[in-house]
Amino acid sequence: MIGILQWTTLAVCGAVAIARIPSALRGQNRSVFFVYALMTLVILLSIEAPYMAVDRALGGTNLANLVLRFLIFAAIFLLGLGIARGFGAEDAPRRITGPIGMVMLGTASLVVVVVFLMMDTAGSSTGLVGLATKDAHHAALVEYYGAAGRLYPAYVMLALLPAMLRTAASRLPGLLRLSAGLMVVGTVAITLSLLSPVIPPSLGILRFIFNYTAVLCLILGLALIWLGKARASRT
Amino acid sequence: MPIPAKAFQAWLQGAAPAVSTADICRISGIKRTTLAQQLVRGKVAETTLVSISRALHRSPLKDLSSFENYAELAGKLQPPTPAELVSQIATMDLLRAVIDRSAPERGGRGGNGIPPAGPALGPAPHATAVRNWVDAIDDGELRHRVSAVTGVAPQNYSAQLTANRMSPELAIATARAAGVGLTGGLVATGLMTEAEAGWPPGAKQSALDALSDGELTALAGERLQALGKALRRQEQEQAQTNRIWENLG
Numbered sequence: 001m002i003g004i005l006q007w008t009t010l011a012v013c014g015a016v017a018i019a020r021i022p023s024a025l026r027g028q029n030r031s032v033f034f035v036y037a038l039m040t041l042v043i044l045l046s047i048e049a050p051y052m053a054v055d056r057a058l059g060g061t062n063l064a065n066l067v068l069r070f071l072i073f074a075a076i077f078l079l080g081l082g083i084a085r086g087f088g089a090e091d092a093p094r095r096i097t098g099p100i101g102m103v104m105l106g107t108a109s110l111v112v113v114v115v116f117l118m119m120d121t122a123g124s125s126t127g128l129v130g131l132a133t134k135d136a137h138h139a140a141l142v143e144y145y146g147a148a149g150r151l152y153p154a155y156v157m158l159a160l161l162p163a164m165l166r167t168a169a170s171r172l173p174g175l176l177r178l179s180a181g182l183m184v185v186g187t188v189a190i191t192l193s194l195l196s197p198v199i200p201p202s203l204g205i206l207r208f209i210f211n212y213t214a215v216l217c218l219i220l221g222l223a224l225i226w227l228g229k230a231r232a233s234r235t
Numbered sequence: 236m237p238i239p240a241k242a243f244q245a246w247l248q249g250a251a252p253a254v255s256t257a258d259i260c261r262i263s264g265i266k267r268t269t270l271a272q273q274l275v276r277g278k279v280a281e282t283t284l285v286s287i288s289r290a291l292h293r294s295p296l297k298d299l300s301s302f303e304n305y306a307e308l309a310g311k312l313q314p315p316t317p318a319e320l321v322s323q324i325a326t327m328d329l330l331r332a333v334i335d336r337s338a339p340e341r342g343g344r345g346g347n348g349i350p351p352a353g354p355a356l357g358p359a360p361h362a363t364a365v366r367n368w369v370d371a372i373d374d375g376e377l378r379h380r381v382s383a384v385t386g387v388a389p390q391n392y393s394a395q396l397t398a399n400r401m402s403p404e405l406a407i408a409t410a411r412a413a414g415v416g417l418t419g420g421l422v423a424t425g426l427m428t429e430a431e432a433g434w435p436p437g438a439k440q441s442a443l444d445a446l447s448d449g450e451l452t453a454l455a456g457e458r459l460q461a462l463g464k465a466l467r468r469q470e471q472e473q474a475q476t477n478r479i480w481e482n483l484g
Contacts, residue, residue, distance in 0.1 A: 032483060086482035172476055179483075222483060229484035 002205065005212045010043045013219050020226075031078045032222065038075035039219060042068060046211075048126045055124040062121040065128055069112050069149045073105065079218065080156035086225075087180060088163035095159040104155045111148035115141055143197050154194050157187040175228040179221040186217035236404050237278035238302050244274070246284075246301060251291055263290035281403045285426055295431050296418070299403075307407070313416035315434055320442035322371035323423060325361035326458040332443055333455050356439050360425040363461065366396040368423035372413040380412040381405070400424065 017036035024033035044050045045068040055064035077096065084092035095101055119141050123130055132142040164187065167180035193210040251259065260267045263286040273279045281299065288298040300308035321329075334341065361367075369377070382389050385408050395401050401409070406420025418432035430436065446454070 029482070029484065082483045086479040167479075170472075170475075172472055172479075176476060176479055225479060225483045229480040232480075 002208050005208060006043065006047050009212050009216055009219075010040065010047065012216065013040045013043055016219060016223050031082060032226070035075050035079045035082070035222065036219070038071050038078070039215060042071050042075060043215065045071070046126070051126045052124050060122065060124050062116075062124060062128060062131070064124075065121075066112065066116050070109070072149065073109065073152055076153045076156050077105065079222075080160060083160050083164065083183065087167045088160060092160065092163055096156060101156070101159070104152055108148050108152035112145060115145040115148065119145070146196060147194070150190070150194055150196070154190050157183075157190050161187050173228060175224055179224040179228075182217045182221035182224070186214045186221065189214035189217065236304050237273075237280050238284055238304070240274045240277045240279055242302055243279040243284065246298065247287070250288070250293060250298070259287055259290075263287045281426060285431075289431070295427055296421075296433060304404070305407075307411075308417055312418055312433060315416050315419050315422075315438065316372070317442040317445060318371040319368060319415060319419045320434075320439045321446065321454065322367040323359040323361070323364055323429070324439055324443055325357045326363070326455070326462055328356045328361075329443075329451065329455040329458055333452055336448055336451070356443070359422050359429055359439075360399075363399060363458075363465075364423040364425070365399045365401050365420075367458070368419055369396055369409060372410070372415050372419065374413070377409070377413050381409050384408055384412060 013036060017033070017040045020033040020036055024030050045054060045064055051064055055062060058064050058067075080096045081093060084096055119128075119131055119138055120134070121128075121131060125131060128142050128145065132139045161184065164180045164184050168177050168184055170177065189210045193207065193214065196207050196210075199206050247259070256270070257267065259265075260270055263283075265283055265286055270279075270283060273283060284299060284302075285295040288295040296308060299305045324332075378389055378392055381387065382392060385405060387405060392405075395405070401420060401424045403421060403424065403426055406424050406426075407417050410417045410420050418427070418434070421427045422429055422432045422434065429439070443451070
């Protein structure tokens with residue numbers, strides 16, 4: 001079940017990223033292409049087999065997981081900036097690039113790196129599950145590490161939630177409103193994933209559902225905007 | 236409320252006993268699938284009936300009034316008021332009338348009593364006919380009364396006006412609540428032509444001619460302002476759409 005969800009998401013995201021290559025080469029909206037490409041890498045690195053392969057190549061110290069965190073930050077930064085410019089009012093991009101946004105990004109990055117360095121990260125393990133079982137100290141550190149990694153995406157998406165809701169409720173073309181609605185669902189899923197530490201292990205599948213729902217909704221929302229634009233320019 | 240399929244079929248039997256359904260659809264321009272669907276659902280749209288009645292060279296108004304839920308359309312109907320007539324003149328025709336009455340050097344004929352000889356007024360309904368009609372008969376409380384009688388929420392009613400749409404049932408309820416002739420809404424929504432609704436030919440033109448320069452200019456100004464607002468909103472929405480496409484598409 002989880003495997004299907006992961007590979008489907010990877011396939012969808014990879015397909016859109018590949019489909020965007022020609023327009024990216026022409027120089028059209030490269031940042032959107034980078035969002036798709038980064039997201040594809042992110043999903044790839046969240047799946048067991050590719051993660052193990054990549055991490056072994058990087059020395060087997062779970063450095064791939066740290067890379068994964070920064071790929072997420074980069075993707076969310078670009079996506080947030082696009083959403084802010086597209087959906088938001090004049091001042092919306094400031095929430096991403098302004099002081100508060102930069103402090104959030106800086107803090108999350110710093111905490112992720114520091115906590116990573118505090119752990120004995122030897123032994124490749126997807127999602128650092130293997131590290132958490134070493135001892136109580138590591139279990140707590142892994143939770144902090146995960147929380148810091150989720151904090152920045154949640155901040156960006158929540159900061160833009162009002163703009164998305166406004167677009168979804170507006171009188172704009174239906175496809176755009178659907179896109180905004182999907183992104184709202186993605187935002188809710190990202191926010192719910194903040195609750196990961198308190199989700200009991202028996203409901204562990206919820207973690208995956210939140211994460212992949214978020215990615216799928218954001219990717220589909222973006223793809224629909226592109227579809228609408230392509231359709232409009234053809235007529 | 237649409238017409239019950241059973242009553243519709245009985246009517247069709249009487250109106251065109253020897254004509255096949257395929258021929259009915261062909262002459263009236265209704266898709267066969269549309270008619271079949273309406274019959275299966277048991278409800279036939281008023282527009283379907285009117286199209287068929289028109290194609291058979293019958294009177295759509297009389298035919299509509301032969302159904303129980305439209306029985307009040309039978310008999311002698313109150314004629315449209317001058318305000319209703321003027322409301323069914325397109326904004327551009329009103330503006331043309333303003334220019335027409337202006338001084339000769341401005342392209343008009345100076346309003347010296349010579350009847351205008353410009354192009355005839357366009358047929359109803361025009362792009363904002365439904366809202367203009369309701370505005371013309373509204374005493375300020377009309378929407379509340381209609382809402383109380385029909386149970387249609389005021390915001391849904393407004394949405395229909397903005398979309399220049401209104402069901403025939405609601406149009407008649409609105410006319411009744413305003414105490415005007417029942418056909419006004421049917422013409423404004425485009426269900427029937429003015430002639431089919433029994434409006435005298437040239438009634439719109441006479442109502443327009445009867446407006447004083449002040450009344451005409453004020454009315455044209457209101458319409459122009461509303462048009463400007465609608466256009467500006469459209470432009471804003473287009474700009475917003477383009478912004479989204481530029482940044483995320």
